[in-house]
Amino acid sequence: MGRSAVFIDGAYIEFLIREEFAEMRVDFARLSQRLAGSKELLRTYYY
Incomplete structure (x- = not known):
């Protein structure tokens, strides 16, 4: 099983x-x- 991080572009959303x-x-x-x-x-990054 792998690991992942999610990056969310807040301005675009x-x-x-x-x-x-x-x-x-x-x-x-x-x-x-x-x-x-x-x-x-692993983590979610909202920028």
């Missing part, structure tokens, strides 16, 4: 939400787990 989805909220912990899949999630 906020832009997409504002332009495409209006009032949507994102659960970044859940998103990180989904992106990691079966790999061990």
Whole structure:
């Protein structure tokens, strides 16, 4: 089993939400787990 780190570009995510989805909220912990899949999630970086 591998390990992974997730890097989230906060400015881009906020832009997409504002332009495409209006009032949507994102659960970044859940998103990180989904992106990691079966790999061990080491850390999520939000920049």
